[in-house]
Amino acid sequence: MDDLTQQHTQELRRGTVVLASLLSLREPGYGYGLLESLAEAGITVDGNTLYPLLRRLEKQGLLTSEWNTDEARPRKFYRTSAEGERLIEALLADWHELDTALGRLTDGGDR
Amino acid sequence: MTTTLTDRYVHAATRWLPGRTRTEVEAELRERIADTVAARGETPEAEREVLEALGDPLRVAADYTGREPALIGPRFFFPWLRLTVVLLCVVGPVVGAIVATVAAFEGEDIGSIITGGLGALVQTSMQIAFWTTVVFAVLDWSGSRVPDTQWSVDRLPEPQQNTGSLGELIATLVFLPLSAVLIVWQHVRPPSIDGERLPLADPDLWSWYLPLLLAVLALEVGHALWIHRAGWTGVTATANLALSLLFAIPTIVLLLDGSLVNPELVAHLDWDSEIVRQVSKGSAFVIALVSLWEILDGYRKAYTATRVPVAAQ
Numbered sequence: 001m002d003d004l005t006q007q008h009t010q011e012l013r014r015g016t017v018v019l020a021s022l023l024s025l026r027e028p029g030y031g032y033g034l035l036e037s038l039a040e041a042g043i044t045v046d047g048n049t050l051y052p053l054l055r056r057l058e059k060q061g062l063l064t065s066e067w068n069t070d071e072a073r074p075r076k077f078y079r080t081s082a083e084g085e086r087l088i089e090a091l092l093a094d095w096h097e098l099d100t101a102l103g104r105l106t107d108g109g110d111r
Numbered sequence: 112m113t114t115t116l117t118d119r120y121v122h123a124a125t126r127w128l129p130g131r132t133r134t135e136v137e138a139e140l141r142e143r144i145a146d147t148v149a150a151r152g153e154t155p156e157a158e159r160e161v162l163e164a165l166g167d168p169l170r171v172a173a174d175y176t177g178r179e180p181a182l183i184g185p186r187f188f189f190p191w192l193r194l195t196v197v198l199l200c201v202v203g204p205v206v207g208a209i210v211a212t213v214a215a216f217e218g219e220d221i222g223s224i225i226t227g228g229l230g231a232l233v234q235t236s237m238q239i240a241f242w243t244t245v246v247f248a249v250l251d252w253s254g255s256r257v258p259d260t261q262w263s264v265d266r267l268p269e270p271q272q273n274t275g276s277l278g279e280l281i282a283t284l285v286f287l288p289l290s291a292v293l294i295v296w297q298h299v300r301p302p303s304i305d306g307e308r309l310p311l312a313d314p315d316l317w318s319w320y321l322p323l324l325l326a327v328l329a330l331e332v333g334h335a336l337w338i339h340r341a342g343w344t345g346v347t348a349t350a351n352l353a354l355s356l357l358f359a360i361p362t363i364v365l366l367l368d369g370s371l372v373n374p375e376l377v378a379h380l381d382w383d384s385e386i387v388r389q390v391s392k393g394s395a396f397v398i399a400l401v402s403l404w405e406i407l408d409g410y411r412k413a414y415t416a417t418r419v420p421v422a423a424q
Contacts, residue, residue: 031139032146048165051143052174055136059177067138073149075142 017045017053019091022084025063030075054078062087116158117144119267124168127192128176136175159264167262191247198239201282207232208286212293216311218382221393283335291328294321309376316371320361327358343412351409359402366395 001009020043024034031051038045057063062084068075080088121144125137144161151157165171169189211228219227297311298321312321331354338347365371369391377387 030146031143032150047143047147048171048174051139052177055139055175056177073142073145074138075146076139 013043017043017049018057019088019095021050021053021057022062022080022088022091025078025080025084028066028077028079030068030077034078057084116162116264116267117141117148120144120162120165120168120264123267124172127169128172132176136172139175140171162264168267170262187247187250191243195240195243197281198243199236200279201285202239203232203236204282205286205289206235209289215390215394216297218380218386218390220386221390221397224390224393225397280335280339284332287328287332287335291325294324294328307379309379310373311376313370313373316365320365323361324358327354330354330357343409343416345413348409348413352406355402355406359398362398363395366391366398 017038020038020041021034024037024041029037031047031054034054035045035047035050038050054063058065058078062081063078064081065076065078068077121137121140124140125133128136144158144165147161148157151161167189169192173188207228210231211224214224214227294312298314298317301308301310334347334350334354337350341347362371369388371391372387377384
């Protein structure tokens with residue numbers, strides 16, 4: 001993929017990381033685990049983006065967090081809050097709307 | 112006692128952050144680094160690679176707090192921050208001390224000496240902050256380029272002994288020679304008062320006290336360099352104690368005795384001897400207080416520097 005394409009792809013995907021994280025964190029998870037499960041699901045995201053994003057989502061009340069100190073290494077576990085669920089709903093609805101709209105544009109209105 | 116690269120990195124990233132945010136970001140960064148390093152096989156090389164990949168710690172901290180610098184763009188923000196802090200640490204206190212010294216020699220009462228010194232410190236700090244910001248903002252808007260300094264792990268500061276110590280070192284290296292020059296200058300070329308040039312300090316004191324003072328200043332310079340190399344330890348803190356006493360004891364004795372100020376000058380200016388006595392007593396008190404604080408501060412720094420830091424789990 002050339003640089004220009006890569007740059008625009010990245011821009012296109014940026015917003016989806018929020019949605020993907022909120023969906024994934026319906027099951028509680030910690031930063032690195034989420035990084036891996038997102039990659040597995042086909043959403044590659046840089047740690048420099050993801051970790052600060054988690055912090056921001058928590059500040060916005062979309063995630064709740066809890067430190068788990070049972071293991072040798074303390075980890076911060078995040079979980080999608082009720083407010084996060086509402087955002088998921090709104091974003092998914094918008095996502096489908098966009099998909100339909102783009103479909104109309106690509107197929108010349110046949111869809 | 113060893114501090115790992117991670118310790119130093121986390122310290123560098125979080126030291127500018129305010130209280131609670133600092134502890135939070137610190138814990139989160141440690142978790143993140145430890146997990147990433149573990150995923151790469153938990154070797155020292157892995158740790159280094161992970162930190163290199165994280166990049167400039169100040170940038171990381173800005174990402175975590177989500178506070179993007181606005182007046183100064185991100186390109187210039189960190190150079191601006193570093194320079195402003197160094198200037199504030201150095202220039203403000205020096206100017207404040209000079210103003211207070213001049214006021215003391217003019218025989219003002221202790222209250223106005225202190226408020227004058229503090230006022231000068233605040234004003235200078237505001238000027239410094241204002242003008243550095245203006246210069247950087249203009250540079251930023253006019254599109255100048257900063258030399259691309261590649262961030263690397265090797266540029267991480269040592270967390271314990273070096274907190275602000277470069278600023279302190281520079282301040283000391285500016286302030287001490289300046290004091291020495293002032294001591295000599297007031298004797299060789301005193302300011303003209305009503306047509307007469309009279310030294311501020313009693314010239315008789317050149318027999319022992321003023322040379323001693325110059326020697327103490329020279330030793331203080333050596334001490335500052337020593338601290339910069341070796342850090343605060345029990346030994347350097349004790350040397351600090353000795354130097355502080357060497358300065359404070361004769362100075363306080365002379366001040367209480369009223370034999371520090373040139374009696375000819377007092378007579379010439381027709382100063383009220385009661386006021387001179389009050390000012391001297393006040394100064395002696397301040398010197399005692401400052402010396403005591405410096406001595407305790409030395410031991411406090413030595414204590415924190417030799418304590419084992421909270422290691423990364």
